[in-house]
């Protein structure tokens with residue numbers, strides 16, 4: 001594999017106008033080939049949209065089909081400066097991912113939304129605020145990395161799959177975390193948001209700890225959120241808690257951007273036509289209707305999704321064609337439009353409000 005052969009493979013991908021290919025259009029940048037690893041960036045006219053959506057998968061497929069399936073293809077999509085986007089760029093729209101109940105897949109949703117947004121060319125950050133059970137480090141394979149502190153004594157976020165990320169789990173000792181109270185957590189979160197060296201960001205995803213208690217309320221009150229995404233399974237107990245989550249955000253005037261149903265059904269790989277609704281059917285969609293917020297789609301139970309989380313490669317990277325990866329990408333699109341709609345409806349709010 002050489003630079004030339006990789007460029008040759010990428011030249012099979014048509015640009016946004018469908019006439020010239022992405023190589024001739026000069027969209028491929030910073031190409032490096034080391035052994036079986038090809039790293040490059042693709043600069044797109046604007047973030048989001050259908051072209052950006054499928055670009056990473058198409059680049060990976062093109063390079064792999066020319067050089068073999070074992071080749072590692074690291075693509076980073078970047079949007080041109082001054083690009084037109086549904087979102088106002090560089091303003092760091094803060095989106096919380098929450099649930100009432102624990103274990104429903106918040107962190108999985110947060111991680112995959114973040115990667116999907118980065119793949120679409122948005123500069124994306126992800127903050128894991130769960131000090132009691134941080135899982136983002138595992139989901140991104142960075143459990144053993146410590147963020148550095150730069151010369152200005154600011155924490156530098158780690159970067160994986162185009163997402164800049166920080167996790168409480170990387171900084172707080174698990175044994176110590178047990179004694180942390182709401183105000184301590186929220187002041188640490190504020191520090192993460194305000195004092196770390198994030199650089200310019202378009203979207204920042206906040207993975208909240210489960211529940212609607214003291215800690216969650218303090219966090220959502222102390223940062224200026226653009227909106228919240230609620231994750232629920234179809235199960236009754238989860239839905240009841242999701243309803244509490246919606247109420248919590250509405251109470252503090254944070255728009256609920258939508259509800260996403262996780263673990264919606266199971267399709268056995270050897271019975272592709274079947275859908276088993278292990279936790280009930282359609283409950284989250286009904287709840288979304290009832291509380292008048294958008295339904296962001298359903299994510300099935302997939303073994304590959306659980307494995308990708310444990311292995312440190314979010315499913316939108318590990319298996320972009322899987323049903324769950326497609327659901328996450330579609331949800332990311334909806335989140336972007338919802339944030340843009342709400343931002344248009346509001347007068348410009350300050351980035352972070354300290355109370």
Ligand SMILES: Nc1ncnc2c1ncn2[C@@H]1O[C@H](COP(=O)(O)OP(=O)(O)OP(=O)(O)O)[C@@H](O)[C@H]1O
Pocket residue numbers: 099101102103104105106107108109130133135208209210262263264299300301302303305306307309310324
């Ligand atoms: N759709 C799914 N299919 C298969 N496994 C899933 C799915 N969604 C989540 N999981 C798995 O379930 C476990 C819990 O998910 P996750 O950590 O995202 O939940 P959470 O809501 O963040 O939990 P917590 O409340 O502890 O923060 C993880 O091991 C994850 O890989």
Ligand SMILES: [Mg+2]
Pocket residue numbers: 106107108130133135207208209
């Ligand atoms: Mg979690």
